[in-house]
Amino acid sequence: MAKQIAKISINTERIWSQLMELAEIGKQESGGVTRTSLSPEDLTARKLLINWMQETDLEVRVDEAGNIIGRLPGTDESIAESVMTGSHIDSVLNGGEFDGPLGVLGALEAVRTIQENGVKLKRSIELVSFTDEEGARFSASFTGSKGMCGLFGRHHLDEMVDQDGITYSQAFLQAGLNPDNYENARREPGSIKAFVEIHIEQGKVLENEDLSVGIVTGIAGPMWLELTIQGESGHAGTTPMHLRRDSGLAAAELMLQVEQIAKAYQGVGTIGRIHFEPGGVNIIPESASFMIDLRHADAEKRELMKSEIELALRNICEKRSLQHNLTVNMDIPPVLCSNMIVDVMEEACQELAYKPFRIVSGAGHDAMIMSNITDVGMIFVRSKDGISHNPKEWSSKEDISDGVNLLMQTIIRLASE
Ligand SMILES: [Zn+2]
Known part of the structure; x- marks a missing residue:
């Protein structure tokens, strides 16, 4: 089966054009993107993403922490544990086009390719776009993934205030979310088999190695x-x-x-x-x-x-x-990625004829938070000159294609067993 699946490939032009379309929302004169959490720009981007997920025939819902979740049901409904994949679409002030969106749109492209090729998977796949990874507006990061892991409580939403004096609770209400329900976003350990995130490296290691992708072994x-x-x-x-x-x-x-x-x-x-x-x-x-x-x-x-x-x-x-x-x-304790997922990624790399290169993440990501309730794995894609959180942030179309194909193969393997 694995050999046959290896032949399917993502549509690079399609994900590229979606990345570029999303990057127009909050685009600054500098060329950078400002799309802080639950800002008008973020709300516009969230709507667009929900449309794209619905067009892909996913069962879409927004959970109590504002995380956007699209589900592709598995063939064996008796298996409760899903495979989750995603990242975030909020940005820092004047940030780049890839930090976050690659993980969300990469996951969407992977799922879309799986569907189009009629690949049936036992486990459900959940595609997630987490609320506020960056913390650029309220000075606290990971509000979505922390809600999912039960690490933030209702009171945090009243304590966090943006520079205009708006609390997170107020921002929730403005976005049509009920802050009183925030803690209900918590997922039980055992409802998610694995969380996999593809992200730009934001460093120079892959560029120095002349490699398009890397398998993350841990988050420092x-x-x-x-x-x-x-x-x-x-x-x-x-x-x-x-x-x-x-x-x-x-x-x-x-x-x-x-x-x-x-x-x-x-x-x-x-x-x-x-x-x-x-x-x-x-x-x-x-x-x-x-x-x-x-x-x-x-x-x-x-x-x-x-x-x-x-x-x-x-x-x-x-x-x-x-x-x-x-x-x-x-x-902040370091997080080790799951050996099982690293092994699956290595196997997929071999299938795709990529060098299975192991790398450590120096920056925090939603995967770090998700490790509290499930096994996590990450794929890094080469960043040009290692630049990130900057309008010059760049990853090539070819590298993104390699990364998303690796993500897809990883998901297929994790959801097949
Ligand atoms: Zn990020």
Whole structure:
């Protein structure tokens, strides 16, 4: 059966033209797209998507969290667990054309191709467009997928306010949704067998490897370490180097250690902001405060990275007679993709004659949230120059075609058993 299915291919021109049509909604003069959650632009886009889903003969509904869900019933109605696939169509301010829509329209194209070719699948497929993945309007992300996983409650909708003072509850009402029912969007574990999301990479790894697609093995959650190194200020001219307790130099030393530690664990570590006190050109810094953003797809390795940084900090401060303080400011656990789904994707790659390349996601996605209630898998498509959340965001038609064909083959396999 697998050999026969491998011959079917998605209609690249069709998904491309839909991607371009959707990108016109909220298009800015810069060429970027602004379609924040439940804004007039988002509501227009949602209507268009619902039309497209209905044209594809899916059973369409909007759940209590505003997630748009289109269902293709399976042949065996006794199987309760569906295969879910999708992403989001909201955007950041002045964002790109592919971040999110690829996952929704890619899923739609895959389902449409399955239908057109008369491929019958045992399990139902649910195509989902999640409400507010980006969090650009209300400063909290994943409102749709968190509702589906029971991670956000009714009260969150009153607490989140946009810059015009509109609460999420009000935005829900304006969109014809009842905020009081939000928690009913929760899905029981066991109602979804797997969630698969195709997304642009938003990084340069695939481009560097000269590959169109990658199989995501995990999503690296960020841990933020907040540090203060305390020394002694002094005159930049009169204090010889050996008599200084310079917190700035200690911070510099630690920064280079963070680079070494991140490389050793094949994770990433970033210090993007640093503050010296008192902050004068001719004053030895008394204190240095900064944050380290640490990411790894493997929680244990991320913990080891943190321990090594703590050790390095202690050693540096001891050597330089400085005090230090380190606290964990944010800790979002990394998520491992399901081995079963990764294996299915590898098999599909072989069938399609793609190199099965494994990659880690450095950014959060709805799949990360969905891992709370089901097995998840992700496919990445090459991003030109690794640029995203920017009008220059771009993925080629050919790469999108490869990615969506891989998505379709993955869904077929997951829904056949
Ligand atoms: Zn996205």
